[in-house]
Structure formats: structure tokens, C-alpha cells
Amino acid sequence: MKLRFGTAGIPSCSKGFGTEDGIRAVNELGLDAMELEFVHSVNISEWLAPKVKKAASDNNIFLTCHGQYYINLNAAEEKKLEASKKRLLKAAHIANLCGATSVAFHPGFYLKSSKEEAYRNVKKAIEEVVEKLKQGNNGIWIRPETTGRHSQFGNLKEVLQLSHELEQVMPCIDYAHMMAREGINSKQQFAGILEDVEKTLGKTALGNMHIQFSGVNFSEKGELNHMTLEDSDLNYEEMVNSWKDFEIGGVAISESPNIEKDALLLKGLM
Numbered sequence: 465m466k467l468r469f470g471t472a473g474i475p476s477c478s479k480g481f482g483t484e485d486g487i488r489a490v491n492e493l494g495l496d497a498m499e500l501e502f503v504h505s506v507n508i509s510e511w512l513a514p515k516v517k518k519a520a521s522d523n524n525i526f527l528t529c530h531g532q533y534y535i536n537l538n539a540a541e542e543k544k545l546e547a548s549k550k551r552l553l554k555a556a557h558i559a560n561l562c563g564a565t566s567v568a569f570h571p572g573f574y575l576k577s578s579k580e581e582a583y584r585n586v587k588k589a590i591e592e593v594v595e596k597l598k599q600g601n602n603g604i605w606i607r608p609e610t611t612g613r614h615s616q617f618g619n620l621k622e623v624l625q626l627s628h629e630l631e632q633v634m635p636c637i638d639y640a641h642m643m644a645r646e647g648i649n650s651k652q653q654f655a656g657i658l659e660d661v662e663k664t665l666g667k668t669a670l671g672n673m674h675i676q677f678s679g680v681n682f683s684e685k686g687e688l689n690h691m692t693l694e695d696s697d698l699n700y701e702e703m704v705n706s707w708k709d710f711e712i713g714g715v716a717i718s719e720s721p722n723i724e725k726d727a728l729l730l731k732g733l734m
Contacts, residue, residue, distance in 0.1 A: 469730060472717050483500065483508060484516060487516070498520075498526075498528075499529060500528070506554050528567075537589035537617075566607045587630065593606060607674050609636040635661070635665075637673065651706065655710070661673075673716075678698075679693045693720060708734065
């Protein structure tokens with residue numbers, strides 16, 4: 465499978481505001497993927513989802529999804545934990561009806577837990593979500609994302625281990641987050657990410673990547689905000705070179721403020 469490039473949501477050049485309009489705009493741009501943005505709410509109904517799926521099929525656009533921000537699978541309160549699982553399940557349900565292949569999401573926060581305890585809690589919650597998806601014959605990939613703040617659960621080792629230990633789980637690698645949190649920004653470090661993916665999950669995982677990218681502004685605590693690639697210090701040319709060196713496939717989603725421009729920029733470098 466080749467590496468497809470797309471936008472996080474509807475491109476700014478879209479002639480309409482609907483998801484189907486956005487899919488057509490992505491195709492007209494010469495891109496081949498789009499991420500459904502459910503970050504604040506799941507904004508596509510069961511009634512509309514088949515139309516979204518048809519639009520994606522007609523335009524040869526590969527769909528992914530970003531789940532809600534309001535998820536903490538390490539929540540101490542049972543009510544918050546159950547609400548988080550329900551949000552993830554709803555995003556996965558609608559995304560699957562739309563024909564999306566995966567749901568990326570921020571797993572949660574360490575809070576007062578040790579990293580080991582947080583890992584056990586997050587793993588248990590994802591396992592329960594996957595079990596319910598299986599009961600509904602929903603085979604969508606659940607993708608915990610590498611996160612951008614030290615207070616958040618989700619360093620590379622954690623998301624790779626979850627993917628190794630759980631069925632129907634694969635990582636979402638966010639390069640801006642990894643730069644903000646761990647200083648990943650060199651040719652050797654970019655290669656190291658993919659080496660770790662292959663070592664933990666096997667070579668086939670390199671053909672099934674879900675990547676998010678943008679420039680990033682950050683402090684000692686981690687990510688502050690997204691930036692365009694050209695306005696940031698992200699060494700994006702070497703990042704792309706590592707993708708070529710490892711011959712990865714899957715999807716790479718631009719989360720830059722100028723989503724389509726940076727998606728086209730990186731596609732041009734491939």
C-alpha cells in the first residue's frame with residue numbers, strides 16, 4: 465500500500481461546508497485522504513454516513529477519523545471513564561459507517577497515577593472498547609496517538625506496546641507531538657521511530673501507518689500549538705526521507721493551520 469496524503473478535515477478551498485464537499489475538494493487538489501474531525505463531537509449522523517462513504521469511494525479518497533478530545537481512559541471517576549469509552553465507541557461506529565479505516569485519539573492523562581498504573585488502566589479500557597466493536601462486527605483500527613505533553617499518556621513506547629498486546633489496535637504517530645515532547649527532529653531520530661515500529665509490530669505495520677504532522681510551537685511542558693511546516697523548526701524533509709527509506713504505506717494527515725498546502729508540500733517530496 466502506498467502512503468496517501470490528506471487533510472485533517474474539510475480543506476479551506478472547499479466550495480461547500482459539508483463532508484461530501486470536502487471529499488470532492490480533496491480529490492480536486494490531487495490529494496487522496498481526509499480525516500473526519502470528530503474532535504468536539506461526532507458531527508455525522510447514521511443517515512448521512514452512507515453518503516459520505518459513497519463520496520469517498522467515488523473520489524478514491526481514503527478516510528480516517530480523529531476521535532473526541534474529551535477522552536481520558538485513565539480517569540479516576542467511573543462516570544468519566546465510562547463517558548470516555550462511549551465517546552470512542554460512537555466515533556468508531558460512525559467512522560466505520562463512513563468507510564473510514566481507523567480512529568486516532570488521545571488516550572488520556574497520567575493524573576496522580578504512576579505510568580505503570582496508567583498503562584494498565586488505559587489498556588483495560590481499550591480492550592473493553594475493542595470487545596464491543598467486535599460484538600458489532602466493526603473491524604475499524606483503534607489508534608492511540610503519540611501525545612504532545614508530558615502530562616499526557618501516550619509516548620511512543622506506550623502506544624507501540626498497546627498495539628502489540630491488543631487486537632485491532634495500531635499506533636497513530638504524531639510527529640509534531642513527538643518533537644514537542646521528546647525533541648525528535650533529526651534524520652537518525654526519524655529513522656528510530658520506524659525502527660521501533662518494525663521491531664515491536666513487524667514489517668507489515670510499516671505498510672499500515674497512520675501519521676499526523678504539522679509544525680509545532682512548544683515549551684518545556686510540551687506542545688503549545690500547531691504551526692505551518694515552513695514557519696516551524698520541524699525538519700520535515702528528513703522526516704519524509706525516512707518514510708521513503710522505510711517504504712512505508714498508509715496515510716499521512718496534515719494538521720497544519722494551512723492543511724491542504726502542507727499536505728501537498730509533503731506529497732510533492734515523496
